[in-house]
Amino acid sequence: MTTLYAEESDPLCLPVQNAAWLAHAPWRRFAAMGDSLAAGTHGPSRGYADLGWCDRLAGLLRRVRPDLAYLNTAAVGATVAGTLDGQLGRIAEFGPDLLHVSCGANDLWRREPDLAATERDLRRLFAGAAATGALLTTFTLGRAFVVPRFPDWSDRVRALNDVIRALAAEHDAVLADMWDHPVNDRPGLLSADGVHFSAEGQAVMAAELVRGLARRKDRDER
Template sequence: MCATTALRSEKTDPHCTATGAQSPLAGAPWRRFLVIGDQIATGRDESSRGHGGGSWADRVAAALRRVQPCLAYLNLGTRGKLVAEVRSRQLARALQFQPDLTALMCCGQELVRERFDADVVEAEFDRVVAALRENGGDVLMVNWFDVTRRGGSRPDEATRGLRLRLRELAERKQAVALRHGAIYVDLAARPRGAAPDGRGAHGADPAVREHAVAAASVVHGLRDHLAGGVPDDWR
């Protein structure tokens, strides 16, 4: 089989369709969109065969801008930041921006440390989300894909340990979201085939498709929030 037969464009990829020309965010009220967090928040601006450019956050901003053309968008994401550092170094500027929708994406640095204290991490998330909610805006908490499930090889002990930490982190994030009435999108819970497998089977650089799928899932989560429904992530 010719290798090009495996290629799939973003327009025909069923997991990347939420950010198409016909936006599912009709009636969205948000006019000031802020993103804070670590390197996943800041993302990357690349493209590959079949998939367009832009990080997940840029794509979500574009989807919101189709509804609110004058949308103000600010991304404060910085590589390598712990949740505590996001709070201490980004929160004050975030509040000054007066966002009515803030996406919080911070999910990696604590996990790779020798000791992972889930209670401390949850407390830091709680402080950030509480401050943003008290400021009067909606908060979107995004849990990233489970990176331990890429590649298809049998996990070793270290991978299994990281997987357990990722699961614990997701549960703590969801608890904070429930406590403060935040919107929660769990990308790790997406259907099989939604998350990139690390091998480029869909004809795109895996990290590029990852951002396209993430944006579509976030837009779906915002759509469910606007509709007053219960997102799949809560079930």
């Protein structure tokens, strides 16, 4: 039998009162940049607030920091090179102390993607993000979305995820590893476009980042 969840009862989500996980969070300027993953592009899910992960996280942070400044420059279809050229400058000018970076999926859509070039550009992007002085966060791509016309799609995503994991470790970023997360097995996870996580998936991604940020806050307070 398929289990249907609602946000309040979803074991992979955090109830609203668990904003307390981020009590005394130090971050006052939250930004996100990259592609549609960073933008929180999604479709609706019954029983879940119609919000992307990024707006969810900003809302939770505002519960403990009502004066939080929030900027999201992410754009649907953005490549890593496009993010470097069109978004990084705006982010640096904003001056975040918490910065999310998600990009690279659109670089995989080419008939013959240049993974070496994508890795070089991602290294530049993460270095530029780290230069802001902000704590970085990022996601790996989930396995739920496949592109049938690319038989090697899963291999492409695994290769990109390996780069993201390495860069997250290099820059001490908070990583929400979504590749093999159990949410991938849920029916109806993808939006009607067949590409992006629905509001249900967005809620789970936000929860994973909250958990990661709470762990980081606890680590830094020791």
